[in-house]
Amino acid sequence: MTLKELKQATHKEDMEFGVEAGRQWATSIDTPEECRALARLRVLSPNSDFCPNCIYFHMFPDNDGDFVAVAEFWQDEAPSPSYVEGFVLGAVAVYQEI
Numbered sequence: 001m002t003l004k005e006l007k008q009a010t011h012k013e014d015m016e017f018g019v020e021a022g023r024q025w026a027t028s029i030d031t032p033e034e035c036r037a038l039a040r041l042r043v044l045s046p047n048s049d050f051c052p053n054c055i056y057f058h059m060f061p062d063n064d065g066d067f068v069a070v071a072e073f074w075q076d077e078a079p080s081p082s083y084v085e086g087f088v089l090g091a092v093a094v095y096q097e098i
Contacts, residue, residue, distance in 0.1 A: 011082045018079070018086020025087070026094035034059040035095035038088050050084040 026035050037059050041048060048054070056063070056070045063069045079087070 010080075014080045014082035015086040015089075018083035018088075019090035019093075020086075021083075022087035022090025022092075023094050024090075026091040032095055032098065035091050037061075039092045039095050042088065042092055048085075048088075050081040050088065052079050052084050055084055055088060 029035070038055070041055075041058050052074055053067070053070050056073050057065075060069070060073075
């Protein structure tokens with residue numbers, strides 16, 4: 001497998017894990033506010049860079065600058081942009097289904 005193929009496979013796998021995590025998260029929250037914020041982000045900035053910090057602060061604007069909360073949300077991981085993109089897509093899909 002070439003380096004390019006490995007990169008594409010990693011991107012696809014990260015996306016799939018992110019979509020599943022986003023769907024699970026969106027079905028576990030009490031209110032749809034955060035999902036609505038992600039849906040608006042997809043419309044207003046469809047080419048977002050999917051920075052984990054930016055996505056978190058977009059969902060939780062009252063926590064702006066609280067990087068401990070960011071780390072806790074992402075479970076102390078530094079998710080790849082592909083994973084975060086998948087997370088957003090999964091969460092938005094759940095929001096659109098309700």
